[in-house]
Amino acid sequence: MNWKLLGLxxxxxxxxxxxxxxxxxxxxxxxxxxxxxxxSYLSKGYEDYNGIDWKDGAVVGAISGLIxxxxxxLLFIWLGTWNAALESLTGNNLILISYVILxxxxxxxxxxxxxxxxxxxALKN
Known part of the structure; x- marks a missing residue:
């Protein structure tokens, strides 16, 4: 798995x-x-075989989506904690709102x- 591509x-x-x-x-x-x-489009494949199939594309796409x-x-939660309007609307429920956003x-x-x-x-092949 190419971690540089996942980070990108x-x-x-x-x-x-x-x-x-x-x-x-x-x-x-x-x-x-x-x-x-x-x-998935820029991935070259893995060690044991050449190419990348749709299952591998789904895995690397999903990991990229998770990260x-x-x-x-975290960016939305950080911006939300500084937003006075959100804090006034949520009151003490900021932790719950942050969890739902996450x-x-x-x-x-x-x-x-x-x-x-x-x-x-699919477009690569």
């Missing part, structure tokens, strides 16, 4: 999703999809990264 995909996921979320929220799915796509989702969730962001990023990984392998 995770960073693309987090940065692109953060920017698109600020600009136009309904297009935020593009970030995780693009991260998973890049990781990118964690980065993005779970939803990581789950959606995982699924979309997995789909992007499968599509990347």
């Amino acid at each position: 995909g995770a960073c693309v996921n987090a940065i692109l999703t953060g920017i698109i979320t600020i600009i136009y929220l309904p297009l935020a799915f593009i970030g995780p999809f693009t991260g998973g796509f890049l990781v 990118g989702g964690l980065i993005l969730a 779970q939803v962001t990581v789950l959606l990023s995982f699924i979309l990264g997995l789909i992007g990984g499968v599509v990347g392998v």
